[in-house]
Amino acid sequence: MLQKVGVFEPASKDELLGRIENLRQLMENAGIDYALIIQNVDCFYFSGTMQKGMLVIPLDQDPMIFVEKGAERAAMETPLELTPIKNDKEIKKILSDKHILKGMAGLEFDVIPVSVFERLKRVVGFDRCKDVSELIKETRIIKSSFELAQVRKSGEMLSRVFEKAHNVVQEGKTELEIEAALVAEGRRIGHQGFLRMRGLNQEMMVSTVQAGYTGTISTMVDGAITGTGVTPAMPQGSSLKKVERGVPVTIDYGGAYNGYITDETRSFVVGELQDVFRRPYETARSIIEDVMTYGRAGINCTEIFYRAYEIVKKEGLEEYFLGHGDGKVVFIGHGLGLEINELPVITARHSRILQEGMVFAFEPKFVLPPYGAIGIEVDFIVRADCLERVTVNSIDIVTL
């Protein structure tokens, strides 16, 4: 029944058991005997469903998916066995009978609030516990072929939206009008509705359109061009600023198909691009063209960052690269998957070798106060011998 009304393309049983096995190997090395997983995205990743409950993955017994609410739907979503429960107090007896609770528990310390943790300790009754969230992130960093198929479909959605943008950006339109039309376009073709970003206070708009000085205001959001938004209660995103002739409009958009996020940016301009933006735009473009000549599995993320930085330095644009003033960010790329802030991070700060199946957004952007901002963002799937793009649109600035 649900297949008729949406994108119910489930992961297979083998796929899910493979993910669980990958996590178990990391757990064993870390001395964790069982993982107690409650965050919705992590539950979905390992079980195929995020209905209310808890996923328990012991090292040497079958995983258990406890479901408190939405059990009927969960049964349609996962090929794995479910354990319906009335409330989470039943979990203690079941785990205790299986002698699981004596071992070291692994919990998602990066997302479980203190009061939920305290309650779990009481209700589930574990004694010893460690953080399992880094291990989960490491498991999720390599996408399976099933996941890459979802990423590519998410990229197709994004391609259609950027194509549509050619007819939407116009002189005198507000950033909000452009965003509204493009978000509606994505949603009509099956966009899941919003993007997920892991961690406290991490919020991300589906799309941010900026059309001038609104792109130069720095905010709490960890991005180079985050937009001004319409209120201090939501200090990011599009605003009532209108498109002006010669001033670039950047459209940052997150596709989201069956959970998988893609995230690209294109620049548009009505009439002739003002001089101040030309060299920054060409530099952004050179950085992307460069990474596509050598990027592949085996390359260190720090190398990618430094090589981009060298191109920027040669042009003398360091001051404006990846933000300006306290709005500068330290990364030029970030991993993508079920969340928009996955591993790897492309930065000078962390050494990390690219491996086949990683997916990341790459975003050379320039912020030029008080004029505006310009840049390009494209997503790559890491392959043995190259980087594969997920959209078909040109990275050229679109002149209208």
Place this chain on the structure above:
Amino acid sequence: MLQKVGVFEPASKDELLGRIENLRQLMENAGIDYALIIQNVDCFYFSGTMQKGMLVIPLDQDPMIFVEKGAERAAMETPLELTPIKNDKEIKKILSDKHILKGMAGLEFDVIPVSVFERLKRVVGFDRCKDVSELIKETRIIKSSFELAQVRKSGEMLSRVFEKAHNVVQEGKTELEIEAALVAEGRRIGHQGFLRMRGLNQEMMVSTVQAGYTGTISTMVDGAITGTGVTPAMPQGSSLKKVERGVPVTIDYGGAYNGYITDETRSFVVGELQDVFRRPYETARSIIEDVMTYGRAGINCTEIFYRAYEIVKKEGLEEYFLGHGDGKVVFIGHGLGLEINELPVITARHSRILQEGMVFAFEPKFVLPPYGAIGIEVDFIVRADCLERVTVNSIDIVTL
């Protein structure tokens, strides 16, 4: 500059200091000497800005707003004094010099992840701490006249969207098409972009449209009609189900103006409403008409719940009221403000006397598998002698 592009209607200094004073009184009774607040919404509520940093509210010294990123913007947003810092390690020395750290700290245990808590303990260096989140929720439950003005403007936005819906709902259109058009309409007139829901795994669409059996599928979401969504990765919201003649379409929509959320539902039908939905619809309507005859400050929320339940029982519709099977919820209303799950909760489970300035959504809804769902939701501001509605639209089912 920012005023030109959005809804930058800031709370005044007196307003913010009044909120802080209200919290201090509760802190004093609870034995908390200073609050360390880091969740974005709570920071915004007490300081007017949610740029990256931390808000410290001691019982007997001035509040301190530490800002790590977006300091320039924060200065435009808050009338209170800021303390720009390079990173949060500077906070320890400042608090220590003021002899603040010796006392009992209050932290938002309901939202701070375990790893953030552990880091704060190390970096800020407090010894003793308690949960301050219940006190913050109690402070936020009574809206000031400034806040009520924002709620009313949020209601105006909602009124415009429901008016627009008359021209959008049509036989053969998908739920997603209807939602996309209405979300775009709200955004163009300044909707902040998304709705906030407090706590782990709490996610809420701006709008959910359901047009038949998709409204009967129960999900993890704590609501009676939550929609099917388009993927198990986002198991809520609108889907590709099309509008059929005679089957009600419910449109649940969250207005959001300058932070403040409103949340109402209307039912629409193309042609003549099928018999099975008639009595449920009339019952929902009677419940709303009834509460408007007696609702006011001084009434207990449990009384409101029981009185509605009596009306449902008289019609023999208990099985379908507020959901069906494991999708049943235990509340008929919930508080509104900067988050969509604020206090008060209108339920049999918690006694709570309504006070002037509370704001809540009231939602008698029926789920009738396998046919569909129907219901009405309206928002009320509690006044001394009545309940004030926030939208101007009729609660009548709209026949198209």
